[in-house]
């Protein structure tokens with residue numbers, strides 16, 4: 001399982017840099033050796049105790065994390081990462097840089113949207129307001145709402161988020177677009 005993931009990593013990394021993988025990088029014995037080292041480390045950390053459940057779970061997670069082109073596999077194969085540290089790491093620590101950056105970007109955006117929304121909800125006003133006759137209120141089912149648009153966030157365009165707040169014409173309840 002781990003050796004397969006390492007192989008996937010070598011192929012993915014080669015693809016990412018538009019190169020053919022070196023035969024030595026794909027040497028099955030080398031990959032199997034590294035995999036065995038890691039499996040032993042995981043067994044040492046998780047193997048005893050709870051019937052091996054932690055051992056299998058950690059191996060599954062590692063098998064997934066090792067596949068990525070820009071993931072932890074490169075460090076493991078290079079020998080700059082201690083298998084014991086990998087055996088102890090959680091999924092967040094094992095995530096490749098690109099996945100981690102994506103998750104952080106998503107979190108940042110969510111936080112920003114929430115801030116903008118809270119501000120807008122508090123003020124009850126926005127940068128632009130227009131009437132939307134076709135909008136259906138989720139509370140009363142009535143047609144027609146005022147739409148408040150607000151552009152909020154950072155200095156750069158890609159950091160800004162647009163938030164829309166709807167106010168029902170009939171019951172006055174408010175909601176936001178998603």
Ligand SMILES: [Zn+2]
Nearest residue numbers: 137140168171
């Ligand atoms: Zn309503």
